[in-house]
Amino acid sequence: MNAIIALCHFCELHGPRTLFCTEVLHAPLPTGAGDSPGQGEQAEEEEGGIQMSSGLGTHSPADGAGTESSSPGPKKSDMCEGCRSLAVGHPGYLSHDKETSIKYVSHQHPSHPQLFSIVRQACVRSLSCEVCPGREGPIFFGDEQQGFVFSHTFFIKDSLARGFQRWYSIITIMMDRIYLINSWPFLLGKIRGIIDELQGKALKVFEAEQFGCPQRAQRMNTAFTPFLHQRNGNAARSLTSLTSDDNLWACLHTSFAWLLKACGSRLTEKLLEGAPTEDTLVQMEKLADLEEESEGWDNSEAEEEKASVLPQGAERRELSKCPTGSSSLSDCESWQPRKLSVFKSLRHMRQVLGASSFRMLAWHVLMGNQVIWKSRDTDLVLSAFEVLRTMLPVGCVRIIPYSSQYEEAYRCNFLGLSPHVQIPAHVLSSEFAVVVEVHTAVPSSLPLAGCEDDQSLSKYEFVVTSGSPVAADRVGPTILNKMEAALTNQNLSVDVVDQCLICLKEEWMNKVKVLFKFTKVDSRPKEDTQKLLSILGASEEDNVKLLKFWMTGLSKTYKSHLMSTVRSPPATEPRN
16 A cells, blocks of 8 residues: 555654654665665564564664755754654664565655655644544545545553643555545554554553652642653653553554555455446346245255155155256256366357358357257267357356257257257257257368367367258348457457457347337337337347347346336326
């Protein structure tokens, strides 16, 4: 996360001061950085993929050691013990995230003058004007020029301070306002934890000091003595003294570095694609139906167990779980290829079958005709259906992967059969079916062109037949022509072709939605329907058939929504 986290303090002598800040470095450190071996004392710790080092090789701008003229930090004479965190000459702290190659650097002040100015202004505002009621709690402020700030002010107990407490704040500064606002709950919880730990340590020290030398009674006896003089000149105390923790700054560096890393990785940007597609809606509806059906099975089993059903009844119960038989998985769409895919893509299938055979097969698929594959290799049939189903909307796909008998077209439009199954004669001669027969190739057959890398297909021959073969000069549906143009374009990768196919399906599903509302909901006459088809660019016969078939793939959600708007028209104004 591109942000800076800083601990600030309101000094009674010098006003708001930055005590400690941690920033993110994406670029490599300059020459002389302490992550090289042999420079400074290397005290390394590894936790959560972050490597910590206490030697940085550079000095904080607030050290005031010979570079006061060019340093953006305050001069040494303008700082007291309460304004200083790291000792003079302390190299600071460095943590290196091995996963992202990002470095987290902690100093008293940022080394860059512009960052110092931004942190300084945020520090002053967090401890002066930008405070919440009660002066303790979180608040948000900022602008586009100086960045946006999440500030959490709090008090630390001090037996020598005015009011027995000192005022501090932890601020998070970044330029992305939306990201910072979305991180508010996360930052609030984690920073609140750091504050509670600091306050707990300081409270123990405060109670020990009060027990040894109570300050309240002593101050009441010297009520008219000037406040600063009665403290014997001890106007400020460091935070390490207030908490009695010599490793305080190392612990704060670890906490701030982890906070920057965790806050940057918890939120990711996602591309919003608008309303769910019809395929998504259909899949959600099928999943809901499956859940209801499984609940019904569980309930029926429980009832039958309570009623002590006979074994014959139990056998009938098991059969009722899958009404379409063991060969039909069309309702749940849960089948998957058991082994590696034989057909890798539509382009691969087109190379195997040949251009003319693939066009005829694709035409029947898009028109909703029954596609029958006969083969001994079930994996081949499953992979073929897995590839061909990508041409259709999810709601138009009804598959019986492999069956020992012929199933009628109303039950499935993709049917896998073993070679010995007899197909009725009227199906073989029908124009609404296409049969792909897979035979074992003779040994003298040459390898398939373009498929030398797939030796599993060289042992097969594919014969595609239909009662109404598609003529070579037939125009065909528009989506088929565009699909073939994408498949034949070798400049397009397989992934790009898949995205093109998704776009084509969405384009034609939108046309289906318009036609459904126009004809089924509004009940327009045929003349108006023809005009609409001309406007949609789908007046050809094949395009009309395709739209009517794809209309069966519309989700129930979409249909019910349109029907409900018709059944409940807007209320009309009452007549006078």
